Amino acid sequence: MRFLTSLAVVVAALSAAMYFLENHLEKFYIFSPSELHALSQEAISLHGNDTSSAVSHIVTQLSKSHPNHVNLAEEWVFNNAGGAMGAMYIIHASITEYLIIFGTAVGTEGHTGRHTADDYFYILKGEELAYAPGKGSYEPERYPQGSVHHLRRGEVKQYRMRDTCFALEYARGWIPPMLFFGYADTFSSTLDFPTLWRTTVITVQEMLTNLAKMKL
Numbered sequence: 001m002r003f004l005t006s007l008a009v010v011v012a013a014l015s016a017a018m019y020f021l022e023n024h025l026e027k028f029y030i031f032s033p034s035e036l037h038a039l040s041q042e043a044i045s046l047h048g049n050d051t052s053s054a055v056s057h058i059v060t061q062l063s064k065s066h067p068n069h070v071n072l073a074e075e076w077v078f079n080n081a082g083g084a085m086g087a088m089y090i091i092h093a094s095i096t097e098y099l100i101i102f103g104t105a106v107g108t109e110g111h112t113g114r115h116t117a118d119d120y121f122y123i124l125k126g127e128e129l130a131y132a133p134g135k136g137s138y139e140p141e142r143y144p145q146g147s148v149h150h151l152r153r154g155e156v157k158q159y160r161m162r163d164t165c166f167a168l169e170y171a172r173g174w175i176p177p178m179l180f181f182g183y184a185d186t187f188s189s190t191l192d193f194p195t196l197w198r199t200t201v202i203t204v205q206e207m208l209t210n211l212a213k214m215k216l
C-alpha cells in the first residue's frame with residue numbers, strides 16, 4: 001500500500017513536470033526556423049551546388065551565433081529510418097532540439113515517422129517530394145533547393161529524395177522519443193551495430209554536454 005502511494009505521488013509529480021515543460025518548451029529553444037532558412041539560402045547563394053562549402057558556411061556561422069552549442073567535429077554516420085536510408089552529420093542535439101545535415105548521393109524514399117517534434121527540412125541540394133494521402137490528393141508536394149518542408153508535430157507523410165539530395169534538418173519539441181524511430185530499422189533490418197554505436201555516442205555526448213551548459 002505504501003509502495004502504491006509512493007508510486008502514485010511519483011507519477012503525479014512527473015506528469016505535472018511534463019505538463020509544465022510541455023507548456024514552456026519555447027523557452028528552451030536556441031535556434032529559430034527563420035534564422036535557419038535565411039542561413040540555408042545564404043549558403044546556397046554563396047556556394048551554389050558546392051554543398052561541402054555550403055555546409056561549412058552554415059556550421060561556421062552557427063558556431064558564431066550559438067557558441068558552445070555547435071558540434072564542429074564533422075562526423076558522418078548512416079541513418080536508416082522508416083525504410084529510407086541516408087547519412088547525417090549531427091550539428092546539435094539536446095532534449096528539445098536537434099540540428100543535422102541529412103542526405104544521400106543516390107536518392108531514397110520512405111516514411112517520415114510520426115514525431116513528438118516539429119521538423120523543418122531546408123533543402124541545400126536537389127529536390128524532395130512528399131505525399132500526404134487524402135481526398136483529392138494526387139500530386140506530390142515539391143520542395144526544391146532553397147525551400148523548406150515543415151512537417152508538423154504528429155503529421156506523417158511519405159517522402160522521396162530524388163537522386164543527390166542534402167538538407168539541413170531542424171527538429172524542435174521532445175527529441176528523446178524520436179530516437180526510437182531513428183533506431184528501429186537497425187534492429188529489424190540493417191543490424192549495423194557499429195553505426196548504431198557511433199550514433200549513440202555522438203547523440204549522448206551532445207545531449208549531456210548541452211545539459212551541463214543548462215541547455216535542455
Ligand SMILES: *[C@@H]1O[C@H](CO)[C@@H](O)[C@H](O)[C@H]1NC(C)=O
Pocket residue numbers: 044048049145
Ligand atoms: C544546382 O544544380 C541544379 C541541377 O543541375 C540546377 O538546376 C540548379 O540551378 C543549381 N543550383 C545552383 C544554386 O546553382
